[in-house]
Amino acid sequence: MKIRDRVRELRRVKAGELKPHPHNWRLHPKSQQDALRGVLAEVGYADALVARELPDGSLQLIDGHLRAETTPDAEVPVLVVDLTDEEAAKLLAVLDPLADLAEANRDVLAELIQEIETESEAVRELLDGMLAEPELPGANDPHEDSPAEKTIPEAFQVVVECRDETEQQEVYERLTAEGLRCKLLML
Numbered sequence: 127m128k129i130r131d132r133v134r135e136l137r138r139v140k141a142g143e144l145k146p147h148p149h150n151w152r153l154h155p156k157s158q159q160d161a162l163r164g165v166l167a168e169v170g171y172a173d174a175l176v177a178r179e180l181p182d183g184s185l186q187l188i189d190g191h192l193r194a195e196t197t198p199d200a201e202v203p204v205l206v207v208d209l210t211d212e213e214a215a216k217l218l219a220v221l222d223p224l225a226d227l228a229e230a231n232r233d234v235l236a237e238l239i240q241e242i243e244t245e246s247e248a249v250r251e252l253l254d255g256m257l258a259e260p261e262l263p264g265a266n267d268p269h270e271d272s273p274a275e276k277t278i279p280e281a282f283q284v285v286v287e288c289r290d291e292t293e294q295q296e297v298y299e300r301l302t303a304e305g306l307r308c309k310l311l312m313l
Contacts, residue, residue, distance in 0.1 A: 132207045136174060137185075142198030144177055145186045147218055153291070153310055154192045156299050157248065162196055164246025174203040176221075178214050188218050232257065285311075 175190025185204060187194060193202065209217065239253045288294040294310065301308050
């Protein structure tokens, strides 16, 4: 299989000049925003945003919308890729879900989290919650039963119908602030 390198360059760009993709489907609850601010304050930028150049020369984000929104006045690293509209939409749709398919080794993760010191309450909550989360994506435990032997546990849920995405975000943030475990869905 021949794999093309679609990265044209690494460019430093003022984050506020990047155009958000019109089909960005990710919502960013306050807890995520706070944790990102904490990591940026303690570590800084250590990963590039991904954008494509539009015919007018401007850059349209594919990945990194929250980072750009969080630091609009900062010059940020941006990987400029040569993708078509269709390819950019495909990457936008699959980039985060593809990363979520990775499996987690809870023992190694626990060791890593134990070594991390942070001054940010939001980052500490994120780290502490990672191991407490029973549905950690791809979490593996060699002592667990095989998938065929597992049963689906009972779950009691409430679905709240919202007028629009803004109301959905408000309801999500209010309920998570009350300590409820919530998931955002669009049906």
